[in-house]
Amino acid sequence: MPRIRASIVSRVALVVALCAAGAAPAAADQLRPHPRTTTVRQESPRSQRALDDPSDSDLAVVSVSIGGAQPGGTTKLRVLIANLGPDVTASPVTVTVTVPSGASAVGPFFPSSCTPNANASRVVCTFAPGLYLLKTATAQIPVHVQSTAAHGSVLMGGRVMVSSPDDTNTGNNTASYAVRVG
Template identity: 45%
Template sequence: MAAVTAGCAVAMLATGPSWALRRPEPRPAVDVVAPGAPGAPGAPGAPEASTLPALAAKPSDSDLEVVQLDPDPAPPGGTTTIHAFVDNLGPDTTASPFTVVVTLPEGVTPHGPYFPKDCEVFQNGHRVRCVFGAGLRSGRSATALVPVDVSSDLAPGTYQGWVAVRSADDRNADNDRAPFDLKVVEPVQDS
């Protein structure tokens, strides 16, 4: 851990990779007190409200890129796993969390467990959102794993989905989205 002094406050910075397995936990910058409650600004005997600006982490100079990876083929009614692969092209380590969103083709539904384990399904099962914390170093990658079920009604063929990444640090939006092709294949017949 390294200590950084800013005015009267001291912040502790983690020197290890905090992004690998956990979602950042939002914490309020100040205590929230109901108006009129003891200790609330303006209440008798309460300290005056601070006029200092809130400090926020400065975004890094990072370029997050989605790398196209196609999942293994699956038969109708089968399963496969989407690998949402994100690379930090740098030059800096990410200073902010980043979010990976997987958009699934029609007829394909997600099922857990996911990696990271706290990924969330939204848009009626059409998308999965995974949040990684700050600290992805330049030249390193992160992968969200989304297991999926292929509908038994899907005909053999190729179905396209998308992987996207969003971050306050990302300076190049041109490589933040990439497709993947999910191949639905004929089931193997036992002879």
């Protein structure tokens, strides 16, 4: 105990000496809570754009994956889109999925904004504005293979397309996919 007490006394003496020399705030100042400060980051002119104005964005389909399914079975299509920039999207982004012949889209879909057409051959998903540079968005569409599909066949004609008024490069907006049966 004497050792701890000596340590405390020497620390207090050091603080008093520093305060007297003006090298540190007074002990009373150290006990007062410091006011919270907020740092406001200056936004670039590109990020101050009105949400109604199109941005300079490059949307791309960067990944499409789907597993196989047995006749009468269901698999899940996963679509990954990205904003290659340079701006944050200022308009909604639409992903349109066309399902191959011999299959149909079945819910539930992700995101919940996805809606199929009447015969479930096409699903449209809408994402809100605000997809940042190099960020991605995902759509997941369950795909049901008809029970009449031949075992070992490949259902061709699946297509994914991303679109937005902000998109400045449409060369990377589509991708094809197929579903293996069996």
